[in-house]
Amino acid sequence: MNKQSLSKLKLFFMGIENRFSENSSIFKSIKTSYKTGLKIFNGNGSYENGKIKYNFNGKTETSDISLILAKILKDSESYEALQFIYSERGTDILISADNKNVTMKNVAINESDIEASLGKTADTCNIVHPIKDAHTSTLLNRDYYIKVGSADALLKEINIMTKDGKIKNDKIRKYNQIDHYVELLDGIFDKISTKGTLTILDCGCGKSYLSFVLNYYLTEVKKIKCYFIGLDYSEGVIESSRKMAQNLGYRNMEFHAIDIKNYIPNKKINIVLSLHACDTATDMALALGIRVNSDVIIAVPCCHRELLNQYSYEPFKSVTKHGVLKARLADILTDSMRATMLEAKGYEVSVVEYISPLETPKNLMIRAIKTKEENPKALEEYMGLMKSLNANPALYKFLKEW
Structure with missing residues (x-):
């Protein structure tokens, strides 16, 4: 990923870090999906005693969120695109990054669509699922x-x-x-x-x-x-x-x-x-x-x-x-x-x-x-x-x- 996109991604991650410090009691998970060529590489992070337990490429580490985000940012240098999902109870934040753009949205995540979206061309890999109310029980x-x-x-x-x-x-x-x-x-x-x-x-x-x-x-x-x-x-x-x-x-x-x-x-x-x-x-x-x-x-x-x-x-x-x-x-x-x-x-x-x-x-x-x-x-x-x-x-x- 190019330097311009990485710089913008770093700014978004600063906001995510601040959000975690304020809302850690309702934090659920981090999910990452990197794309290079036709290959996709997934990572997962969960809460553990105030820190994030993050697994990627067969390696697991537990650290402060700032260090985990720094690692994700560093890893992004080696890939063409990133889908990053930060989940809290009731809220999912999706950051989509590639060499053309970096966007951040509140979305209702359909996780089965993540890999499919990464399979698209880099300029169309954003997942857009407007937040909708859950269906009404009858x-x-x-x-x-x-x-x-x-x-x-x-x-x-x-x-x-x-x-x-x-x-x-x-x-x-x-x-x-x-x-x-x-x-x-x-x-x-x-x-x-x-x-x-x-x-x-x-x-x-x-x-x-x-x-x-x-x-x-x-x-x-x-x-x-x-x-x-x-x-x-x-x-x-x-x-x-x-x-x-x-x-x-x-x-x-x-x-x-x-x-x-x-x-x-x-x-x-x-x-x-x-x-x-x-x-x-x-x-x-x-x-x-x-x-x-x-x-x-x-x-x-x-x-x-x-x-x-x-x-x-x-x-x-x-x-x-x-x-x-x-x-x-x-x-x-x-x-x-x-x-x-x-x-x-x-x-x-x-x-x-x-x-x-x-x-x-x-x-x-x-x-x-x-x-x-x-x-x-x-x-x-x-x-x-x-x-x-x-x-x-x-x-x-x-x-x-x-």
Whole structure:
């Protein structure tokens, strides 16, 4: 390759090096294909502990990306053309170089076309595949956010899809639930600043399925830089989550076996999640979100037991004498008071139906976005409810203790 093309290729590689330094947690691979005459020579690079493990011409070396790119540039001197693919989660960058031109494009790579394109004449060897949305899944005629095709690796890892790429019959309901979850949160990401990296804390994460789904959606669909922290007291589920992250290559995640109330973050938390945390564990997560001044707090509560054993309200005596009605009212009161406390702490709160009541009676999602410092009127209302109901909710106690 001539000096002029090599100089331009070097400039493009400088940009690739900067990109890797900023996005190494979502880096996937490097692929090179050199052409000389009718022969094609391929190389492959993968991530290994902050470095690139690169194999070419039967030799493998592990080094900093700057040295790998310098090697690729040096090797290019001996060939007529180069196709260089830099892949991140959700993004493929193609650099095509020959003696006439050097171009760089964001493309959807069809790897079977690479060698075919290199077989063309040097001035027509660019691969041009405009980025297209993955095909829409037609299950239940829904336009899915987490689409079959582009999200197959994720769906297989969380056991929703078979190895041959089909949604399992007994997992269709689960697939719809997680997709609706993303739908309910999608607009929130547009309301908060996405400059830098969004740090998302999943409290009581369990096997972290929904965090994996959000990680995929933010990184590969929305193109938002994000970092996930999962907390759970169970060592077993934490190890399971770590293994899944490793299998998927999701390096922008960490998991800790720890009680929520003992966790002290070492970075700004933008979003706190609490999904199906039992009883007062939801309150613990809400209190943590308030304490760290999270921009957004999302909770899908599970069982409600605390207020059921506490509250009494004389005007409703004829209602609460029936145990089942008292329990249902306790559920409503618990989540209503949670919403009111969040408002008191400066959050704009909405309570929406998460999934159909036919699926489960525990189907509410509390969404809170920080908009101001405090709301004294809402705090007064909360204190009034405590007094009227003769109740001392866990959320109030956790906030006082912390």
